[in-house]
Amino acid sequence: MTAQVIHPLRSDASDNRERILAVARAAFAAEGLDVPIREIARRAQVGVATVYRRFPTKEALLAEAFAEQxxxxxxxxxxxxxxxDPWRGFRLVIEKLMAVHALDRGFSRAFTSRLPAGADYFAADRDRTMRMLLELVRRAKGAGALRADFVLEDIILALMANEGIRAESLELRAAASRRFAALMIQSFQADPVRAPLPPAVRLPLTAR
Incomplete structure (x- = not known):
């Protein structure tokens, strides 16, 4: 009898956790990191205390929500x-990173932000990724394909600008991001090849 009671409780706790994560991912992706825990709890139809039992801090929730990204x-x-080919590898990385970040405002903001020491659950993974990016930059420069004055912060700057793209739909936002990525890649190249850009996208002239 006791086992029968414990099993449903564990099942409910697991369901709550997955529902909280699903709601958090959707909220952070669409609205950024400022969505409060209380609102996530409301949308997940659980109490605020339930959210904090599963995720003791908002940073812990962010880390779990964005682990896949x-x-x-x-x-x-x-x-x-x-x-x-180092340049081909560099170009591929810029294109794919900007595509991922364009579709998830929350993750993009979390990736390019530094949280206080001890609260930055992304630090280890982000630092590892940055070290690999530095090696990619070194190789592209060594091949003479990447401009000599390029610095890693230029990628962060491009990702921040990419996160700011506003469009009427996710499809249009992704299309605008592809064009922006192509512009950035040409500006990073040591001897830019003026290849045709992806099609332009009509964007709102005022921020929402």
Whole structure:
């Protein structure tokens, strides 16, 4: 009888956790990191105390919600490093990183932000990704393809600008991001090849 009672409780706790994560991912992706825990609890139809039992801080919730995206970014950079042509690898990384960040405002903001020491659950994964990016930059410069004055912060700057794209739909936002990525890649190249850009996208003239 006791086992029968414990099993449903554990099942409910697991369901609550997954529902909280699903709601948090959707909220942070669409609205950024400022969505309060109380609002996430309301949308997940649980109490605020339930959220904090599963995730003791908002940073812990962010880390769990964005774990998949962080792993994806690391995988993208590893793929770039594995390319035989350093410039092709660098270009691939810029294109894919900007595509991931364009579709998730929350993750983009979390990736490019530094939280206080002890609260930055992304620090280890982000630092590993940045070290790989530095190696990719070194190789692209060594091949003479990347401009000599390029610095890692230029990638962060591009990601921050990319996060600011506003469009009427996710599809249009992704399309605008592809064009922006192409512009950035040409500006980073030592001897830019003026290849045709992806199609332009009509964007709102005022921020929402």
């Amino acid at each position: 962080m792993a994806m970014c690391s995988g993208v950079v590893e793929e770039g490093l594995a390319a035989a």
